[in-house]
Amino acid sequence: MLLEQLYQRKTVITETARRYGACWIGVFGSVARGEELPKSDVDFLVDFPHGYDLFAQRLLLAEALSKLLDRKVEVILEHELNRHIRQQVLSEAIDL
Template sequence: MGKAHIDIPKDKITEFCRRNHIRKLSLFGSVLRNDFDQESDVDVLVEFEEGHVPGLITLSGFEIELSEIIGRKADLRTPEDLSRHFRKDVVESAETLYAA
């Protein structure tokens, strides 16, 4: 699976993304680095289909569901959530798991 230090069921991620109008789902942060450990959460970057960007409550539900799929806490972010100071670096270094 590339650089990620965790096994994630691709079939479940694909189904999750299709059902929730996610056009791209990627991993970033410590899950791609050597400092990832048992206490680390999994940073997930998502891009939604046009016209399907959910509200905060729905996003929280997505985080819970993703946490169940991957077996540890997921921290869900969109590119717009990231600081402009490091957004480009995160997007460029992220490992894509799903792209529509």
């Protein structure tokens, strides 16, 4: 299960997130539910401080995590969650 692999790499994932300014990082979606497929991407929920730089932080973090995990990743900010899915995402998000 991919979630176990993420836990094994928790330190490097969280250090990478902090290097790009993230205050918190978690995983949600199929990986958090244990329903991922071999080609599934990893959905990360991230909290940046107010005033983050989209290009210097978020996009570079996504690229760094993708290289680290050798798979596609999505980096979603909590405050950008659609109100229709917000509660579901927050309830299944797993802290890394």
